[in-house]
Amino acid sequence: MARKKGFKPNQSIKRPFKPEPYYFITPAIVLLIVFAVLPIFIALVISFTDMDLRGISNWSNITFVGLENYRVLLSDPIFWTSLYNTFFYVVIGVPLVILSSLGAALLLSYGSNKLFQFFRVIYYMPAITNIVAIAVIWGFLYNVSYGLFNQILGFINAGPIPWLEDPTIAKLSLILLAVWKGIGINMLIYLAALQSIPKDYYEAATIDGASRTQQFFKITFPLLGFATFFITVTTLIGWLQFFEEPFVMTQGGPLDGTISIALFIYQTGFSYSNFGYAAAASFVLFIIIIIATLIQFKLRRKQEDI
């Protein structure tokens, strides 16, 4: 798009070297290297070892096993289950989060009186609520015998639904919970983007006789493109690392129906102290996330070229 193309820096002009900017970014760079880049390399090294509890207390107990961890990982049925579950979460959850937060933002941008402000707070609330508190409340809601959902279903003579007891339904229940929790922040980003769209466009379109739907698809949605891109990337990464919901609600059960890759890594690493193996799994997840993000940037660029 013009916005981006017009930005191309003129490289023929040589500027004198100024050190000041580097002073300012040094602390951030150092922190990033120490706490983000370095651990990735350490994890890579650990993933080639058999490090466990005895290895961590005494490094002489560690041996290099080469690609053994990765070989075992690829033949581990639980890892494949967690991979499948994670894609299940992503494929259903990510579009759902984007659509519902866009919907919520559109509805809330219709007005700005006290009622709308109140509902902004209501929709944002789940995003700032502690996950443990959420787990307790939703655990009650999902309870098969006493839960509110099944009570309501009981009134209309339906159910009871085993919300967290059947592997597939449990996955959907966790998605519902995560979507509810995820709407808030994305809705806020959409609201900000909506407010930055100049009102003149709509006025011009109204004069030209464009309907509401046309206005949405021709003006609003295209101009929200960058917000949508940002939300898609962050939500996708977040959902690939889906962890808190199964961790607090189901611990990966029933029958590994809700275990995600991140939870698999946590269990092998911190419950079984199998650090080498967990590092290998986390590296696989790392590569999946990189690939997914690169694909999105590629798609985005293609979109802009049109």
Add this chain to the structure above:
Amino acid sequence: MKTKIALTTALVLTVLGGCSNENENEITLDVWAIGWEAEQLVNEGYILAFEEENPGVKVNLQAIPWDNIYDNLLTAVASGSGPDVVQVGSSYMADFSSTGSFLPLDDYVDEYPNLDPSHFFDGAVDSAVYNGELMAVPWYVETRVLFYRTDLLAEVGYPDGPDTWEELYDAAKALYNRGDGLYGMTLPENDDTIPYIFAWQNGVEFETEDKGVDFSDPAFIESVEYYTRFFKEDLAPLGLGLDPMQSFVDGIQPMFFEPPFRYQQLIDNYPDFDEWDTKMMPGKENNDSVIGGSNMAVFEWTEHPDEAVSFLSYLTDRQTQIDYFKDVKVLPPRIDAWEDPALQEDERLYRYYEQLQHSRAQPQVLNWNRINDEWKRSEQRITRAWLFS
């Protein structure tokens, strides 16, 4: 001021004679203990009492939530630094003992007779010993006994509760046949301990010499069949999310195997409800139950091993154990503490004493968490076979 403290310390040390450490400066003993029980050590004045008995020693106790203790221990072991004394849940003992981070206590037993393993229930000592070395001392214990509704069990012909596997199954079946929405008992499907309790009761020994597990025993298979039958026949409901205590009181599930905290809960929350009793686990070859609870260990890098061990000795002293039971209501692992009338007041609680003598530590096997999870997984495949059909 400092010389004054030093002088008094030296004086008291000479008078007491028992303490071997001659440090002139005050020593701070860092202790990691777990949860609410640990906080009561401070709130009920046990730390103060210890500091008074051992002038010059200050105890800095940190109460760490149960959920975090494993990560904290891991960090301590990985970095080779941390507190002097640490509380370790009996289920982690084998893994952490294998790292060699705990100070073996055998050499201290002569000087601190409270640590002598013969004071404690055998099962409690099992988890504290690794490769023949005493790595920790039991601090408090718990085990499971059968809770049953006296009125409902009398109706099906077991006024004193079931004694054997057959009787347990028979009683559960009869209770289940009472009608719709009523069940035989509560059996937690994802339980960490009950499956191997049944295996033990059938005479299975699955710990091998090299700290591994042997599952090939036919008696083991029989115990799994027995356990899963309760789910298959719906005697213990699966996935209904019923609250075990509420449905016990309501009579929906009139039996369950529970640790001592459940006894306290029933007493506290349902003071008028008296139609229940406790009983040793129904058994087959034996009546074994699992012993859980917490041990106190000393990290091998401590700079004050004598003070640390004397703290352990204080906690396991008979009188401390009795007082701690009165204040906090956790069961003492010291056998002679059970002679105190406070522990014998209620028969239903005293049954734990009987059961503790027939209790064993969870298998002291490396990577037990992993094996146990795999075991639970396999059992879920049996109990939820309907999902595959």
